[in-house]
Amino acid sequence: MKPFRPITEPLEAGVARQRGVFEALSLLTPQDLPEERKIRIGGPGDGGYVLVDRLRPGQAVMSFGVGPTVSFDLDLAARGHTVLLFDHTIDALPATHERFTWYPEGVSGESDVARRLFTLADHMAKLPPGGEAPILKMDVEGAEWDVLTETPMGLLRRFEQIVIELHELPRLEERGFRSMAWKALATLSSAFTLCHVHANNFGGIATVSGFPVPETLEVTYIRTDLVASAPSTTFYPTALDSGNCLDWPDLPLWFYPFMPGSGAAAFPR
Template sequence: MKLTVLQQAIRLLAYRRMFLTNLTPVDQVRTLIRQLHPLTPPTPFIRLGPAGDGGYLVPDDLAGITTCFSPGVGGIAGFEHDCANQGMTVFMADASVDGPPSHHPAFRFCKRFIGALTDEQYITLDDWVQQSLPAGNTGDLLLQMDIEGSEYEVLLATPTDLLRRFRIIVIEFHYLDQLWNKFFFRVAGRAIAKLLQTHACVHIHPNNQRGAMTLSDITIPRTMEFTFLRRDRLTGEHYRRDFPHPLDHTNTARDGLSLPKCWYGGDRR
């Protein structure tokens, strides 16, 4: 039987472990990016963690935050150490390791992945927080999440009331080039839209390890670190243009990757 051009393309791509999909309309991708344009926080930025991978910029608005939740444990814990040295108890979770890479008396470890449901290997963010904090603890929290693509399901599964407790949220979003995949966009876009109901983006830093993809006039770094500040901490809606920030550092020794201009500065059509 003679194969159609589409069938031939599907077979050819399958050999390369790839698959054709429906393309997200350009205007939908552009709108989502515009909603993520960073706003200016009322306080200066500080860097928690090392220069390089594992360090993140957050507003200097940590007073009163006594607890940090940090799912995803890597080979360094500089961010977590800096949070602990700020007086926070730091809860860490990851089923792929047996504990943090270094010790601090303020560290607490859970050997489970954070996900959309709770079972023997996974636990939801909501269940983890409830099990970790004493009854009656209603103070502000900090969330730093680098969980290799599971961040979207976690955001969708987390009650809005819990998200609102996190004054500052740092998330490394993965596979952002897949926003051009219509079906990925539906999930990731809704997760981001949910977060933006309670928080505003205040900083973005591209991870230079995985490069970027350009389609139409839109360039999307495949992995980027986002910092969100709860909206009640903002004093106005002024868009930032100071990228890269002086405290930004490349993640690896490869060539740097600047934040594309379509990702900041306000309305860009």
């Protein structure tokens, strides 16, 4: 039994915090794409992601965060995509392909040459000239928030699809983190449609100001001007999804804002 902890926060402050968490989570309301098909890229387990099936070989892929597996990148390379991989925390790629180019560099909201960290804008200069709208993948252990808040929308809109692993979501309880996360998600939502969500089951589900929140969430966005969307009727995880840890059950997202119909809820006045 947990020890009793008296509440010392004023009522008004607590309600404002809850409202802030609610509004930040509302930006993670997924939409269905009735005229599109989604596919899984990469194998089961950690490292695979879901994309909209509009992939074309002329689209380069920028893949930030390699880690122990490159199944996502190998699948795309096998489809004919040029794949630029970025990770400054490894000594070598776990696998190679003739269409891979690896840069032992990381991504950040601000460049730091000594730490081999560069902005997304810096890295985008490495894209092959004249190609179609590229694909962006980021699994950078929390650095994604800084990158998204510091990258101009004009650059983000050059990507057709963006798949990101969002980390540290229970920190939405903290005002500073919540403000940064809200800005990042609002920026994405202004030009992209969130069309797939999946909770990484290496983490769990935390309670944040009374709301269930996955510790880590994989999200897929597609540029809004390219698709027709509709309110979600999809229960996550789907048949396309796979637990990141295959020895544990996947995490059902049967709650706000992922549960069909829950995204239309309003915070009580």
